[in-house]
Amino acid sequence: MVETFLRATLLGVQLGMTLALIAAGLTLIFGMLDVINFAHGALYMLGAYFGAVIAVNLGSFWLALVLAPLLVGLIGAAIEVLSLRPLYGRNPLYHILLTFGFAIMIQGAIVQIWGGQARRIAQPDLLTGTLSIGSLNYPIYRLFVLVVSTVLIAAVWLAIDRSNLGILMRASAHDTEMVDALGIDVSKVFTSVFVFGAVLAGLAGVLLGASRSVNPGMGMGIIIEAFVIVVIGGLGSFRGAVYAGLLIGLVTAYGALIAPTLTDLFLFGLMAVVLMIKPNGLFGTTEAA
């Protein structure tokens, strides 16, 4: 019993941190660019597919972990520069439709190129097997995912909170014209934020692609969860995404223990309760909402 609870907790935290990694990009892009990026799930999926191809052809998980997110970042840059940039300042509906279109196009392209079959990124030999924690056996790879996502989340948090770049990002989002007037190219800041969000999604894709199947439905599957997290945490709040990610991870893991078929109900129920008590999400500001 204790073991089951412990395993669910570990799983919940691991799931939470990876979900936070995905939601972080989504919420950063919304917070800074005011864009609801429906293509985020598709970028995550692209990361997984690029990772799978690189891992097979170059025979290295580690190369896949580095190269695939960078490729996704390039595609993110193309999307931002060529299509989103001309639409800034318009009704958010334009961004939603545009990015939703990209999600469908990317999914279609993936089916065309790689077919509909599920695949998987092979885990590196170094990380296979299980680790015994007392009487509990836990896969080493999952612990690796937990550590990597936690370190990344912490690094991004620090960067936003403390570094000059973070200050610049927040300032650009807060008062675009003022930053522009100070002689800083805001459009470059926006592109960087979008690319950074895409890289995080791609990275999560590779990380999870080695512990769950890589398939053409994975992008649409994850985007709903990511949006629930962003809404619970407060639109645009990075801190909110991290806490909400952890919350959703734990709810999913414990929910599966209590009533497996009701997991989705728990998620959306939780979202409804949070929104009733705090309409702007846990860490949302009235401005962001």
Place this chain on the structure above:
Amino acid sequence: MGYALPFTGTYAMLGESIVNGFELYLEQSDGEIDGQEVETVERDTEADTNRGVDVTRELMVEEQADAIVGPVSSSVAIAMMQTIENEASAIWLNANAGDYRVVEEGCLNYHFRTSFNDWQTSAPLAEWVYDNVADNVCLAYADYAFGQNSKNFFQKAFEEAGGEVVDEVGAPLGTDDYSTYLSDIESSGADAVFSFFAGSDAVNYISDFADYGLDAEMTQVGSGFLLSEDTLPAQGEAALGMYSLLHYTPTQETDRNQEFIGNYREAYDSSANVYACQGYDSAQAFAAAVAEAGSSDPDEMANALGGMELDSPRGSFRFNSETHEAIQNMYVREVVESDGDQPVENQVVETIDSVESPNWGCNLE
């Protein structure tokens, strides 16, 4: 001849394989059946029940199809039954949808299962498991109709064989992470687990099973879709040593099958799978029905097919004249290392001859 199959969405790959199999047969007979050129019409069911019904009516009324091949999804098949019965203008070659209720609730003279049903892919494995693997099991299944049917059929047959089901665990369709379910399975203390999962669920489930080291503690057995050609490449070595039951295995060493596999590879530059075999046999059934009936009248074709035997790559099988289900061999397969282009493959370890399903109250004779 009309295809009522999914060409887009999750099941698109299955629809494509069925068409490939059917057209391979047509090509081999110069596009003709009984001296007449066969015209094929493709309609996308999108695996949606409403679309399935519309497509069926369209194929029968507007396109005047003599045979309908499809669908993939059982819920679409159940929705189609009424239309097929009302129009009564074509035979229905059910090339995949395996829910037993198509026969139990429909019991249509025009319906012929060129594929399998959910009883066949689970129940016959029970006795083999009891004799060769373990006398107690835990059941694990994707919590939807096909998964529930499969575990219920297996449970009944396993208990009849003398075995004990110690626990059961249902996971929602589309679960990405099976950790918590696996800890339930592990704590059941069973020596073996019978599972039904398919597609990417099967990939995730089997991979997690191996990740947690459960493969060292208990034996994994299941329906053939748990470990099939569309999931094995992704499951890889995690699947080694696991057993499953299906009516078709591409590695079968019979001349008939090797010829089929070779021709298929030549035509489509890819490996034949169970769906391709079902498509191919649908074409064989259509050709045999026309030849035997001497016309494409649906009632005459249906009468001709009842009880008829077909020489299939899966091994010859015949249509039960009471239910029009396939009476066929079922194969217990073990996942073994392969020297082919994939790391692992299924190898037949036991053949269960001419498995006849219950008739579920359907008697067409």
